[in-house]
Amino acid sequence: MDDEFEIAVIGAGPAGLTAGLYAARASRRTVCFERRHAGGQIALTSLVENYPGFVDPVNGFELGEQMQQQAVKHGLEMRHDDVRSLVREGDRFRLTAESGTVMANAVIATAGADYNRLGVPGEERLTGRGVSYCATCDAPFFRDHVVAVVGGGDAAADEGLFVARYASKVYLIHRREQLRASRVLQERVFAEPKFNLTWDTVVESIDGADNVKGVRLLNKRTGKHRSLKVTAVFIFIGQHPNSELFGDLVSLDRGGHIPVDTWMRTKRPGLFAAGDLRAESSRQLVSAAGDGATAAIAADHYLDDHFPRARPD
Secondary structure, eight states: OOEEEEEEEEOOSHHHHHHHHHHHHTTOOEEEEOSSOTTGGGGGOSOBOSSTTOSSOBOHHHHHHHHHHHHHHTTOEEEOOOEEEEEEETTEEEEEETTEEEEEEEEEEOOOEEEOOOOOTTTTTTBTTTEESOHHHHGGGGTTOEEEEEOOSHHHHHHHHHHHTTOSEEEEEOSSSSOOSOHHHHHHHHHOTTEEEEOSEEEEEEEOSSSOOEEEEEETTTOOEEEEEOSOEEEOSOEEEOOGGGTTTSOOOTTSOBOOOTTOBOSSTTEEEOGGGBTTOOOOHHHHHHHHHHHHHHHHHHHHHHSOOOOOO
């Protein structure tokens, strides 16, 4: 017999845990699936100082754990399990996970997005310890430091300019001989005196014991190796939304994100999307949490309309 839920949430980042909290507090039987750890990408950030309510910075992993505990306290059921398939059956959804099958009246997709990695030694080990994929989150911690930014597209240029507000020097490392960013962003980069443009170069390793101390580089044109002393490496080589489960239910945009309206509703009735997974997301902790709350409220209204609760005698 399949487990029965009113709402299933897929992903336990800030959007998913907030959705789970709101849904559970609305007395909806709600389950949240997460294949890794609570908090999503924010759990990889050592210090979070731009989330309202915390005067002092809070550890990202601990914040994710607190969000999960709060939601569970209000009735959310957590399953640390990987959802393998999601299909529509009549007016409901069937979720098949490693541990079994669940039926839900509504689904909130908050599976997030994963940053593209360089895949070099030291990157994973030093993530949250100088390796970052979010300038808004982490650049202020490196005021007056020498840092590196990797990438050449719009994200690398835009986020690199944000990093330059704080750092004393920014090595912009790009594997090609020119940027791929829009002309206006390129002009801003070229006009910023803190940038040192490092062309035709790839990162071979990120070095340091407990924190980033430097990078090892290879110039692809000359074949020469060299090392740079930096205290942070900001990597902006794209990201990919975790939308594989949803492509058969809704149309995705060119980047693989799920289009939604202002209430986080997709074109598929009963399916909502929030956080980094949705199109046009700002990819910030506070906005992801807001998305999750909105999606849960919309899902509650959807259930009222399509699955009215039995009135007590």
